[in-house]
Amino acid sequence: MKKNVSLFLMLFFSVLTFAQKTVSGKIMDEDGIAIPSASVTVEEPGKDAILAYGITNSKGEYKVTFTSAEANVDLKVKAFNQKPLTKQITNSDQTLTFKMQSEATEIKEVQLKTKMITSRGDTIAYDLKAFDSKSDRTLADVMRKIPGIEVNTDGTILYQGNAINKFYVNGKDLMEGGYGTINNSLPKDAVQKVEVLENHQPVKILQDKVPSDAAAINIKLKNSVTMTGRGEVGTGFGDPWLWNVKLTPMFFGQKSQWVVNYKTNNMGEQVENEGNILAFGSRFEGKRINASQNDWLNVENADTPDLPVKRYLMNNVHYLSANYLTNIDKKKEWELKANANYTNNAVEREAYSQRDYFGGSSNITNIFNNFYTDKAKGELIFTKNAKKGFFKNTTSFSQYWNADRGIVDRTDAKTGKLTHADEGIESPTTSFQNSLSTIVPWKEKMVNLLSYVSYQTDKQTLEVSPSSYLDIPGFNPVANTDFARQSLRLKTFEANHSANIGFSVKGWTFTPEVGFNFKSTDMVSDLSNIKAIPSTDPNISDPKPEAYYNDLKYTTATPYGSVGVNYKNDSWMLYANFPVNSNNIKAEDPLRKVSKEVNKVTFEPSIFAQYTFASFWKASVNANINNNFGEINTAYSGFLMTSPSGINTMDKDNPIPENNNKSAGTRIEYRNPLNNLFFNVNYRYSDAKRNLISNPEINGGGYTIMKYKVQDNHVLNNGYSVEVGKYFPKFKTNASLSYSNNTAESDAFLNDKSYTNKNNGQSFGIKFNNTYFSWMSIDYNASLSKTKQTSVGELNSSATRTGFTHNLGLFFYPIENHTVGFNWDQVNTNAADQKYHNGFYDVSYQFTWAKKKIDFELKWMNIANKKVFETYDINTTNITYTRYQLRPSQFMFTVKFNFK
Known part of the structure; x- marks a missing residue:
């Protein structure tokens, strides 16, 4: 038993300490103006696998933490109307600032494609249409197909094996935890996307003060005012x-x-x-x-x-x-x-x-x-x-x-x-x-x-x-x-x-x-x-009434x-x-x-x-x-x-x-x-x-x-x-x-x-x-x-x-x-x-x-x-x-x- 615990803890702490490096800095255009919403990714050379990624804030600042055994890694920067930039850097903590060259981003057709999974901060959003099948009718039917999510027959949702702490529809908690009815009866056609809010603290005054390790689900409907429902x-x-x-x-x-x-x-x-x-x-x-x-x-x-x-x-x-x-x-x-x-x-x-x-x-x-x-x-x-x-x-x-x-x-x-x-x-x-x-x-x-x-x-x-x-x-x-x-x-x-x-x-x-x-x-x-x-034993008295x-x-x-x-x-x-x-x-x-x-x-x-x-x-x-x-x-x-x-x-x-x-x-x-x-x-x-x-x-x-x-x-x-x-x-x-x-x-x-x-x-x-x-x-x-x-x-x-x-x-x-x-x-x-x-x-x-x-x-x-x-x-x-x-x-x- 102690051996199993020790091995597991060794693995745990080795993951925490092995080759953790941070690259931070600023992304600017040719005129030195900060570029917001630029993507910064770290990849191992010659491999089509992203180790870590980040998005620049309104000031053009980024911070990416990654783990790799390689001596060098590739850092790639992409932004709208800017020429993509790739630089090989050493596997170490460092601060790097980049200036990107202007390049018009050609849009061949006026066609919008929604990514099926997007992430921003602690929020992961899933486009429901990317996962549904012709036989699906309700929200629960489709959510069973989303990676990382499980749905039980009573509508209970598990994220990464753990129960969620809140279930919102358009940001409102109508059901106060009894969300099985909505999950099993909300038509899939009314839903635009499902958002997983990781580390969700539901009390707003405590956000950024009292953390939470639980996740919440927010259902974003296609319309801000929706009359819908399901019947059989x-x-x-x-x-x-x-x-x-x-x-x-x-x-x-x-x-x-x-x-x-x-x-x-x-x-x-x-x-x-x-x-x-x-x-x-x-x-x-x-x-x-x-x-x-x-x-x-x-x-x-x-x-x-x-x-x-x-x-x-x-x-x-x-x-x-x-x-x-x-x-x-x-x-x-x-x-x-x-x-x-x-x-x-x-x-x-x-x-x-x-x-x-x-x-x-x-x-x-x-x-x-x-x-x-x-x-x-x-x-x-x-x-x-x-x-x-x-x-x-x-x-x-x-x-x-x-x-x-x-x-x-x-x-x-x-x-x-x-x-x-x-x-x-x-x-x-x-x-x-x-x-x-x-x-x-x-x-x-x-x-x-x-x-x-x-x-x-x-x-x-x-x-x-x-x-x-x-x-x-x-x-x-x-x-x-x-x-x-x-x-x-x-x-x-x-x-x-x-x-x-x-x-x-x-x-x-x-x-x-x-x-x-x-x-x-x-x-x-x-x-x-x-x-x-x-009792036949004279030393044992029978229970009284x-x-x-x-x-x-x-x-x-x-x-x-x-x-x-x-x-x-x-x-x-x-x-x-x-x-x-x-x-x-x-x-x-x-x-x-x-x-x-x-x-x-x-x-x-x-x-x-x-x-x-x-x-x-x-x-x-x-x-x-x-x-x-x-x-x-x-x-x-x-x-x-x-x-x-x-x-x-x-x-x-x-x-x-x-x-x-x-x-x-x-x-x-x-x-x-x-x-x-x-x-x-x-x-x-x-x-x-x-x-x-x-x-x-x-x-x-x-x-x-x-x-x-x-x-x-x-x-x-x-x-x-x-x-x-x-x-x-x-x-x-x-x-x-x-x-x-x-x-x-x-x-x-x-x-x-x-x-x-x-x-x-x-x-x-x-x-x-x-x-x-x-x-x-x-x-x-x-x-x-x-x-x-x-x-x-x-x-x-x-x-x-x-x-x-x-x-x-x-x-x-x-x-x-x-x-x-x-x-x-x-x-x-x-x-x-x-x-x-x-x-x-x-x-x-x-x-x-x-x-x-x-x-x-x-x-x-x-x-x-x-x-x-x-x-x-x-x-x-x-x-x-x-x-x-x-x-x-x-x-x-x-x-x-x-x-x-």
């Missing part, structure tokens, strides 16, 4: 009758923007996640979260396969959302945003599995589920983002009315004992948050006030019938009862307040801060119609002080934080006279440094230390049936968990828009030290009672990855290769037997798309993975699993306005002597009414009518064979159109 209406037959409706009108103006979205289907398309917050911006904007339930209690769930969701999702979903932005002052500094969405979703799921635990237990389960989601969210945001001040207040409210059902048959694989249960849970949740952040200039300083308040109530009731189904170790149902019930209520209040002052000195910005974080959770629970089996109740209050109060340090110049970017936290945690349970406390001061520094060199290279290192002390779900002492398959509790004498996490990483990144080449190399190492370790007790039927031991233990993780992508304009092909290797090692217990668990996962991926031929386009993604699970100690086991997946999308254009499509998903799993090969095929035909820009599509999905999917998985405690129920063959007719 489809129907079909399979089992049952199918429908698919998508209606997403959009308006983007100079003063206001809005998007209205309604999507419904029962054909397996997951649309309800498009409104999730995918980009979180800067911490100085306040705190925003994807509100969620504290789902402590659950029915037994059928697992989901590692397949595209459309292959297995049995859904009936209605999703409605609306987003609105308007400027409320003449200077267009103040913005009002209102966002709302509503989801109604019913999902069916079925799976059969055999799970063999390393401790010797084995069980077979057949689970049929119905999941009912009913939720609403509203959000109101006031923002002022100007060079002279910042203000943002976000108020959000969420309400859930969810319910789940489960029908379960469970068999002890060794004894053959069969049990059956009907399970149900009701789980309403109410959630409210308000976040306020303001930055006010004060002389040469900046004063930042942050406030966050959250209140949430969760009420959950889980019932299992018959109660005799519960074969949990050490427990029996109460005689003559038809069901067992677990009720739970949580009330959570959180308040975080802080103030800081920022001041700058010679490129450095220092931000001392003080703050106070407080969180309080009240938990009340009741487990009824179940009791402990009387109050053991089935919980009345716990858990509070965390953390005053803190910190100093933030930021620095940025042309080459270096640094930001670090050095907080000292006074952690005061208390868990009180008057029912069983338990009171636990932790009062501990911790130092939790974090640092990030990035160096940009030779125009196209970035190298960075980061490290941090943090501590956490568990939550209320690690502190209760009464029994809690979190699932009909298991009961959890913490020994009342156990201390509050204390976890210390240390991590470090490094990254080397290259992105060259001149030759369309992008790649990055990453390494990450972490060590998590814990004072408690889980010790699940699992019987033959797979029922679990979760226990914990007081014992220091570690979880070690280290991994590295590399990704290379290049666009070949001559062949209109975008291709990328990726490799990752991750290892996790941890101490573990199972049925009181200790062992060391080691998991190594490797994956290799390839992607490419090609639009070279006018009659065909192709998209291909494939990955090969290998997982090895090893347990050494009182439990010894070893298992290896390999997997192969690929997706092939072919589109043929035999006649103008006619498209024939073919899609092939393949998922293979090999483990021990088990081999499962699963292939899925779709075909489609589309006619385009070009004049009206309307598509008519016929699509046949799952041609082979494959109804089950089989796989073999390796987990930390078991090996599992699973057979999943899939969507049958289905046929759809869809009309697709743009709103304008």
Whole structure:
């Protein structure tokens, strides 16, 4: 391990220090007048490869940093109406001034050609028309073909493997991070270009003071005022009758923007996640979260396969959302945003599995589920983002009315004992948050006030019938009862307040801060119609009735002080934080006279440094230390049936968990828009030290009672990855290769037997798309993975699993306005002597009414009518064979159109 780290750091620092040279100076014409916007490139002699480049500013000044092992390099200068200049210079730091000779630039034709990729400073712009194919209709379709960019099915955008921090349309942030709706529904014809804003600091008053390593996306539309949108209406037959409706009108103006979205289907398309917050911006904007339930209690769930969701999702979903932005002052500094969405979703799921635990237990389960989601969210945001001040207040409210059902048959694989249960849970949740952040200039300083308040109530009731189904170790149902019930209520209040002052000195910005974080959770629970089996050991007393109740209050109060340090110049970017936290945690349970406390001061520094060199290279290192002390779900002492398959509790004498996490990483990144080449190399190492370790007790039927031991233990993780992508304009092909290797090692217990668990996962991926031929386009993604699970100690086991997946999308254009499509998903799993090969095929035909820009599509999905999917998985405690129920063959007719 240390050897790997040392080698990687040696490589990292050698890249930083090897032959870095800077050439600077001024470019003038024959009369000594400065020439702006002249290009200055450095190349190795005899090679058609640019090492670095620069553009002169309004004063004709340039600066180019490059790396080369050659003794001499060629410096080339080009400018409009000037004769190109080439000079061979030594590979050294130097200042050179050039005078260019006038030469008229002949324009043979009045024809403008747009470069497909251009770069200026930290902004890389992509001409969308250079990457699209005849089958593409939306922004997301085309962005998947842009080098360095990945797009997930929910619309999430990754740049160089990392999530973006902002998504703008014509410079405005309408969606506040929930940009999936626009990405998946904005017609490509409305877009002029896509801009990647590297090192983007979204708070204007902090630009050039507090740096950022994240990138943002700005979508530049063809028109400053655009009314557009995308719609689909489809129907079909399979089992049952199918429908698919998508209606997403959009308006983007100079003063206001809005998007209205309604999507419904029962054909397996997951649309309800498009409104999730995918980009979180800067911490100085306040705190925003994807509100969620504290789902402590659950029915037994059928697992989901590692397949595209459309292959297995049995859904009936209605999703409605609306987003609105308007400027409320003449200077267009103040913005009002209102966002709302509503989801109604019913999902069916079925799976059969055999799970063999390393401790010797084995069980077979057949689970049929119905999941009912009913939720609403509203959000109101006031923002002022100007060079002279910042203000943002976000108020959000969420309400859930969810319910789940489960029908379960469970068999002890060794004894053959069969049990059956009907399970149900009701789980309403109410959630409210308000976040306020303001930055006010004060002389040469900046004063930042942050406030966050959250209140949430969760009420959950889980019932299992018959109660005799519960074969949990050490427990029996109460005689003559038809069901067992677990009720739970949580009330959570959180308040975080802080103030800081920022001041700058010679490129450095220092931000001392003080703050106070407080969180309080009240938990009340009741487990009824179940009791402990009387102990035969006279030294062990049976649990008293109050053991089935919980009345716990858990509070965390953390005053803190910190100093933030930021620095940025042309080459270096640094930001670090050095907080000292006074952690005061208390868990009180008057029912069983338990009171636990932790009062501990911790130092939790974090640092990030990035160096940009030779125009196209970035190298960075980061490290941090943090501590956490568990939550209320690690502190209760009464029994809690979190699932009909298991009961959890913490020994009342156990201390509050204390976890210390240390991590470090490094990254080397290259992105060259001149030759369309992008790649990055990453390494990450972490060590998590814990004072408690889980010790699940699992019987033959797979029922679990979760226990914990007081014992220091570690979880070690280290991994590295590399990704290379290049666009070949001559062949209109975008291709990328990726490799990752991750290892996790941890101490573990199972049925009181200790062992060391080691998991190594490797994956290799390839992607490419090609639009070279006018009659065909192709998209291909494939990955090969290998997982090895090893347990050494009182439990010894070893298992290896390999997997192969690929997706092939072919589109043929035999006649103008006619498209024939073919899609092939393949998922293979090999483990021990088990081999499962699963292939899925779709075909489609589309006619385009070009004049009206309307598509008519016929699509046949799952041609082979494959109804089950089989796989073999390796987990930390078991090996599992699973057979999943899939969507049958289905046929759809869809009309697709743009709103304008």
